[in-house]
Amino acid sequence: MFKIVIVDDDRQMQAIIRDKIKEKTDAFRDAKIQIFSSAEAFLAEAKQEEHGEEGDLFFVDIELGDGITGLEFGRILRKKYPNRGLVFLTSHKEFAMESYEIEADQYILKEQMDKRLPGILEKLMYRLGAERNQYRMLRNEDGEQKIYFREMICIHKRKMGKYAEFETFQGTFRERISLDRLLEELDSKEFFLADRSNIINFRNVQSIRDNVICLEEGHTLELNQYRIEAAKKRIEAYWRERIWNEQPTS
Numbered sequence: 001m002f003k004i005v006i007v008d009d010d011r012q013m014q015a016i017i018r019d020k021i022k023e024k025t026d027a028f029r030d031a032k033i034q035i036f037s038s039a040e041a042f043l044a045e046a047k048q049e050e051h052g053e054e055g056d057l058f059f060v061d062i063e064l065g066d067g068i069t070g071l072e073f074g075r076i077l078r079k080k081y082p083n084r085g086l087v088f089l090t091s092h093k094e095f096a097m098e099s100y101e102i103e104a105d106q107y108i109l110k111e112q113m114d115k116r117l118p119g120i121l122e123k124l125m126y127r128l129g130a131e132r133n134q135y136r137m138l139r140n141e142d143g144e145q146k147i148y149f150r151e152m153i154c155i156h157k158r159k160m161g162k163y164a165e166f167e168t169f170q171g172t173f174r175e176r177i178s179l180d181r182l183l184e185e186l187d188s189k190e191f192f193l194a195d196r197s198n199i200i201n202f203r204n205v206q207s208i209r210d211n212v213i214c215l216e217e218g219h220t221l222e223l224n225q226y227r228i229e230a231a232k233k234r235i236e237a238y239w240r241e242r243i244w245n246e247q248p249t250s
Contacts, residue, residue: 060089
């Protein structure tokens with residue numbers, strides 16, 4: 001079952017959002033909708049979830065009342081659940097840029113919800129359904145764990161080493177495989193062989209400073225001039241394509 005979470009402190013708006021989602025999901029696929037009036041209420045319940053299935057897709061009001069703001073909550077979700085969908089709802093256009101900085105999948109002006117929500121919802125449900133298969137079973141000292149592609153920050157292999165080391169939001173994992181074969185098995189435009197020893201995930205690149213690529217969780221990769229220029233072009237192309245594909249429709 002697909003799980004959708006709505007977080008909005010306006011009860012009337014909660015009902016409007018729920019009804020709009022139900023119109024689409026009832027015809028599209030089975031979905032469970034949960035509603036919370038604050039980020040704190042969701043986080044308290046999620047902490048008690050036995051299997052960690054806290055939601056597949058979140059609709060979050062940017063202008064939540066007292067306590068954790070919508071933007072702060074978005075940052076928490078992106079770090080804690082990087083493989084889930086996130087849509088911001090707002091009454092003010094000026095919040096749009098901040099929502100993209102948090103890497104929200106979309107933002108919707110509430111005045112345009114009737115027009116935009118159904119199409120965005122269907123697109124994300126299809127995409128997240130596909131992403132359920134975008135994971136790899138990896139091992140660390142605690143045993144085997146499912147790690148989604150979104151959660152992989154970079155992968156490196158020491159010279160003459162047998163194991164590829166995955167740096168992820170969940171810690172470090174290892175797998176005995178060559179980087180060339182791994183890249184082929186990942187089969188995703190988000191991964192790039194930056195040099196013979198390192199794969200980076202474009203999704204988790206934060207910035208490039210001189211010849212150093214800065215990634216999430218403080219990871220960095222230093223490249224020579226030739227390779228940094230090649231990496232810059234590939235990173236720019238990835239984000240141009242992503243922004244173009246995900247920009248709001250009129």
